[in-house]
Amino acid sequence: MSGPVVVGVDDSPSAMAAVDAAAQEALLRGADLHVVHAFIWPAMHVPPGASPLGPPAGGVRESIEHLLHEAVDRARAVAPGVRSTSAVMPGEAAAALEAESRTAQLIVVGHRGSGGIREVLRGSTAVHLAAHGRCPVMVVRGRPEPEGPVLVAVDGSPQGQGAIAFAFAEASMRGSELVALHAWSTWSDHGESGPGHPVELVDLTADLDQLRAAEERLLTEALSGHRERYPEVTVRPRLVRGRTRPTLIEASDGAQLMVVGARGRGGFAGLLLGSVSQAVLHHANCPVTVVRSGL
Incomplete structure (x- = not known):
């Protein structure tokens, strides 16, 4: 550009x-x-x-x-x-x-x-x-690690492809490793199971191994195409079971840059940006680049 x-x-x-x-x-x-x-x-x-x-x-x-x-x-x-x-x-x-x-x-x-x-x-x-x-x-923000990786948050949505493309380009220019992190969780991981809450759906429809395999496929598919375009970039996919915001903030410790996506639609800044992107802007341990969908 x-x-x-x-x-x-x-x-x-x-x-x-x-x-x-x-x-x-x-x-x-x-x-x-x-x-x-x-x-x-x-x-x-x-x-x-x-x-x-x-x-x-x-x-x-x-x-x-x-x-x-x-x-x-x-x-x-x-x-x-x-x-x-x-x-x-x-x-x-x-x-x-x-x-x-x-x-x-x-x-x-x-x-x-x-x-x-x-x-x-x-x-x-x-x-x-x-x-x-x-x-x-x-x-x-934070204290970036000059020798650390570029970290990109992968959610598997079409709107997140711009952030992934940007992260690959940054890793290529910097000569750094790219960590592609996808966090996944079940209802119980959010503390919503138990009395007064719905039964965890994963217990009724699939076991955790099947769910984990599906999330791994999502991560692989999100990175496909970009790897071919940037063969010089070493990519380390990370599939983590946990809540997205704290997982990303923890992973930012030791990174030189974090890249996240934004929805690109909405009338208010908070709704447009999304809670995950806002959280890392305020709490990440390294600089954060936000890439809106459609850019």
């Missing part, structure tokens, strides 16, 4: 980590890097220039330009061969970056911080972009 890698920056502690990751992604793709800061000037009710009561270089505009220069310098240090540009975008961060996603091949943002209204809003920007962006969205 053509277009730049776009990274959204602010003054949060995670912003520079996002710049590092975005610069590396641009280098892997042979793409340009575009550093963006979104700002609603009128809402601040302050002049963009320096205040007459403060130092000459103390204005809001100067502070933002300094932030962008710092981000671009950092990107060039990480990936000297990448062409890096910057811009201040008018408007709210989520809307500005969503607009950028129409021509970008990847959007990169930092993870949610740890307190205060600003941090909550920052987190919702990541969720909004993952749900509504027009390209894959990487949320940089």
Whole structure:
């Protein structure tokens, strides 16, 4: 896919980590890097220039330009061969970056911080972009293991094929192993058997070995075709009996990147993204890329 890698920056502690990751992604793709800061000037009710009561270089505009220069310098240090540009975008961060996603091949943002209204809003920007962006969205969080595998969540649905394709491409570019994880469970695994709950259907229709074999076929079929396209990628399928969210979060420890899919339909960000994708965005131990179906 053509277009730049776009990274959204602010003054949060995670912003520079996002710049590092975005610069590396641009280098892997042979793409340009575009550093963006979104700002609603009128809402601040302050002049963009320096205040007459403060130092000459103390204005809001100067502070933002300094932030962008710092981000671009950092990107060039990480990936000297990448062409890096910057811009201040008018408007709210989520809307500005969503607009950028129409021509970008990847959007990169930092993870949610740890307190205060600003941090909550920052987190919702990541969720909004993952749900509504027009390209894959990487949320940089946790402590990625540089030598670890790319981890992709496989659910067997047609909507999840885009995430699998993206994960194979990432593993190929990074020269890393790909772990394809499919978690499956029965009603009893969710604590729903016993008094007052339906009898576990698997006990009535099939034994666990048959169910496990069916889930293994689902995983194999989901990966077919992609393996032929990327023969250089070492694939390690993992079939795990357990609940999807905690299984993925645990598996992210030691990975360099996790890739998950999103439904691509719906009116609200939460419904559109899905509970599993939202959970890993907030709790994974490595960066997470969300790939919406149809991208």
